Amino acid sequence: MPFDYRAAVRLIARNGGRLVRHGASHDVFVTRDGTQIIVPRHPGDLSRGVERDIKKKLGLL
Numbered sequence: 625m626p627f628d629y630r631a632a633v634r635l636i637a638r639n640g641g642r643l644v645r646h647g648a649s650h651d652v653f654v655t656r657d658g659t660q661i662i663v664p665r666h667p668g669d670l671s672r673g674v675e676r677d678i679k680k681k682l683g684l685l
Contacts, residue, residue: 627675632663639682655682 633651641653641661653661661681664670679685 626669628669629663629665632670632675632678635678636661636663636682639684641682 633653636653636655640656644652644654644660647665649666650662650664653663655661659681661678663678664674676685
């Protein structure tokens with residue numbers, strides 16, 4: 625499954641994250657424990673490194 629912006633937002637929301645602010649090209653989310661997750665808002669799929677970082681910050685890895 626491609627991991628794009630929308631998939632990242634769904635994953636963060638399902639794990640209790642919420643949007644804090646919109647940036648020019650990135651959005652900032654925060655988890656229940658206060659960890660910030662920065663998600664780039666670019667067309668196409670996100671890199672594997674960004675995907676891994678998001679999942680790690682959510683405690684899924």
